[in-house]
Every structure is written in C-alpha cells, then in structure tokens.
Amino acid sequence: MTRYYTKDHEWIAVEGNEATVGITDYAQGQLGDITFVELPEAGADVGIGDSASVVDSVKAASDVYAPVSGKVTVVNAALEDEPELVNTDPEGEGWLWKMTLADPAELAGLMDEAAYQAFVAEL
Amino acid sequence: MSDTYEIDRIKEREPAGPLALALDHWHRERGGRMVEFAGYWMPVQFEGIIAEHLWTRSSAGFFDVSHMGQIHVSGAGIEAALEAVLPIDLSTLPLGGVRYSLLLNEAGGILDDLMVSRWGQGFYLVVNGATKWDDLAVLRESLPDGITLNHLEDRALFALQGPKAFDALEPLVSGDYPLSALTFMRGGQFRLGGVEAWISRTGYTGEDGFEISVPAESAAQIADLVCAQPQVKPVGLGARDSLRLEAGLPLYGHDMNEALDPVSADLAFGINKRRRSEGGFPGADVILPLIASGAATRRVGLVIEGRMAAREGAKVLSGDAEVGTVTSGGFSPSLERPIAMAYVPAALAAPGTPLSIDMRGRRLAAQVVPMPFVPHRYHRKGAA
DSSP: OEEEEOTTSEEEEEETTEEEEEEOHHHHHHHOSEEEEEOOOTTOEEOTTOEEEEEEESSOEEEEEOSSOEEEEEEOTHHHHOTTHHHHOTTTTTOOEEEEESOGGGGGGSBOHHHHHHHHHTO | OOHHHHHHHHHTSOOSSOEEOTTHHHHHHTTOEEEEETTEEEEEESSOHHHHHHHHHHSEEEEEOTTSEEEEEESTTHHHHHHHHSSOOGGGOOTTBEEEEEEEOTTSOEEEEEEEEEOSSSEEEEEOTTTHHHHHHHHHHHSOTTOEEEEOTTEEEEEEESTTHHHHHGGGEEOSSOGGGOOTTBEEEEEETTEEEEEESOOSSSSSEEEEEEEGGGHHHHHHHHHTSTTEEEOOHHHHHHHHHHTTOOOBTTTBOTTSOTTTTTOGGGSOHHHHHHOOSTTHHHHHHHHHHOOSEEEEEEEESSSOOOOTTOEEEETTEEEEEEEEEEEETTTTEEEEEEEEEGGGOSTTOEEEEEETTEEEEEEEEOSOSSOOOOOOTTOO
8 A cells, every 4th residue: 555645735545546535644733623524425526636525623624635536435434423533543544535546647746755744844 | 183193103003024922932832833813923722722612611721812902091081082982981980890892983883892991090991903003093093182092012911711710810919909809890900920910800701710911021920820820721812712702702803893883793782871872982873873773784693503614704594595694603612513603684683593504515504593602601790
C-alpha cells in the first residue's frame, strides 16, 4: 500500500486500483474539534479536485477534495456517530471514503509522505 | 472640525498590520493558536474549543479581551454630553454600576454596542475591538469641548467566566469591600495580586464571572496569578464565540451592524425608559416609532436538526421562500447540536415556527426557539 498526499491536506492510501481517502493529522489539527462529516454517496463518481466531502468543525466548514478521480465504493459510517474519529485517528479509523481509481496516472501529481512533511514544515 | 481633532484622528487611526497584545508571548507559550482578529494577534484556542467551552461552563475560563477599547470620559457636563450620544439614562446608574448601551447613527443603525460604568470621576466605556477606532472618532466628534476623552491603551482587559470564577478570584483580591459585594452589572476598584484593578461582575458567556482591567505592564503577572488557580484555564476566541452564541448574545459585525436597528436586533432594552419618552439621542426619530410599532424583522434563535451547522450568511427559508439570513451559527458544545441566530420577518419570529436553512445546497430543518439557548447564570442582586 502506498500513501500519497495533496496540498489541500488529503491523504490517499492506494492498493492496486483501490484507495482509501482521509484528511491529514495537520488538517485535523488546523480544523480543531470536528462535529460533523458530510460524506459522499457510495457509487458517486468524483473528479480530481471535486469537493467530495465536508468536514464541519466548531469553527468552520471545510471542503475535502477528491485527490484523484474515480468512483466512491464505501464511506466510513462510523463517522456519523463519532465524527471526532477524524481528530483522534485521522489517518486510520477516521478515514472518509474508499474509491476505485479511474486513472492511476493521476497519482503522479501527488506528494509522497516525505514531500508532504516538508510541505507542512514550510507552512 | 478643528486641526487638533484631525491630529487626534490620524494618531488614532487603525494600524496597518496586526498588533501584539500585552499577553502575546504568554498566549504563545501556553500553546495558544494565534489568529488575526480585530487588528490583533489573538489566541483562537489552547487545548481545543469544545474542551475550553465546557470547562468555562463547569469551572472558570480566563479570556484575554485586551483588543477591546477601554475609554474614560470625564469633565464638567459629562452626563448630559454622554446622554446626547447614547440612549442611556445615567440618572439611574449608581457609582460602580455597569450598563449595556448602544452607539447609534442618525438613521438608527447600530455603530457599536458597549458597556458604560460610572466611576468616581466620569464614566468608563468598553467598546468592541474591531470598531474602537471608529467609536473614538465618533465620540471625539460628538462630545463637546471641555470633555476629556482618554483611550486607555495602557490597560489590559481580561474576563474570568464560569461558575467557579468567584471562588478562583476571591482569594486574590483585596479592597475597601469584599468581592462578594459585586452582583451582576456592578463593578469596583480592587487590588489583584497587589495590582490596581477595576473589576466588574459582567461578561459575555451567560455565566457568572468578572471582567478585570489592569495596567498592561502587569498583564502577564495577573494572567499567571489567576491561571495558577486550580479552577482556571485559559480560553481562546473560539470558545468565547460558541459561549456567547449559546447565551443568545449578539456579536457586533455579525448579528448587528450599521444597517440594523436595535429594535430588530432585540436590543431595545439598551434604550433606557426615560430616553424612550424624552428622545434626544442619535436615531431617536427612527427608533422610537419602531419601539411603538414593532420592527418588521427580528433577530431570533434557531435550533437545527442533524449535526451540520448553519453558518453566517446562509439563507433562511419558509417553505420555498427565502425569508432571512443566518448571522451567527455553529455547533453548540453544551447542547451537542447546531444552533444559530438569524433575522426573519416578525410574523415568523414566534418560538416553534418551523423554518429551514439552505446550507451549501442542503436543506436543514430548523425551528425558532427562545434565547438564550443555554440559561444565563448571572449572580443577580437579591438572588441566593
């Protein structure tokens, strides 16, 4: 499994043609207490950069963009009752949705973990 | 307009970039996440908004509100001069009394809301941080010669709010009378940790608590002293906003502004009884008829179904008709559900009225409820 990152602070863990998407620890820290997550519909087609989900914190609502294009297969139903999982375990239990990739070549436009850490260090 | 006035105005113009508060370093050292607010770097949160919010509701939160404007006005004829600017009845404001008032324009619009305290000599005003430069200009223009206006920029202002605020503060103060002599909306001069302090039993969270004005040079010493009390933790702007929203307290620039009148804003209590019959304040010609007839729109509280919060600017609908706008909204940590303030037509302002909110294309079901959303727990005179 390979994990990639976007400049908008999403992560995507890819295995073959399947992927899991969430927001990074840095993102959850910036958002603060998360109170609600609006998830995409399973079966929905998302384009690269589309707003696929909304994360509501006490402070504000923030879009989560699809890191690559594809079809949503499953969403994380646990977030309905426990949106705070995105705070406590953003890159694990707090994942947002799973998807099949439309074009794996799009992954080339994303950062690996080292590049993302360097990017965050500059913020 | 005199040259002197022009010079004053230039000197007091809002600075170009964010300024550092006296406690800037103190906040950063304690992990405060600093954001720009009202022209200052201010902490939006320390350990987290929900935790700080609930701590304030159950114990005591320490807030740095030094961005707010502290102003002292004095001089011969100050009462009449101030009553010409504000719709307040100063004849019923005793020494040490604090009262909510409104700075209005001639059209009846709200330029700011403020607190007025009677000091031994003159009056002490606390105005909003974002509006203080404009307020100072209005006051300088409106108050006659012979009135002295001092912008107390050398003072810091803190709030200590919550059910344990009294227990935390009481051992630290001394004065001519005990801290318990202060009831809601009363203030007095004390020594706090040996430092001269004006302390009033006021605040912006709906809880019992105090606001504390001290010399800026002693700000860090006082903050350390108060926060060393086991009941107290520092709280940022984020929780200040969610606390005041739950308390149904409007925020200037959001729930009221220059285009809104105090009757629509449900702030007509800021126009004191004698002034309603006598008038003689800015905007009286517009506001007094509105008090008699009622305003066409009203500020109301809304509770929202589900967990998605409605945010400022979202449209309010009745059926499919757009009828109003959300002016403040967010998740209520105490009620664990989203709440909001909005302006709606008077006919739709009754508690129980079903409405909906368009939030990013989603329709959220909402209902008008009485405010405050969370009951006030002020320490009123005569109460147990």
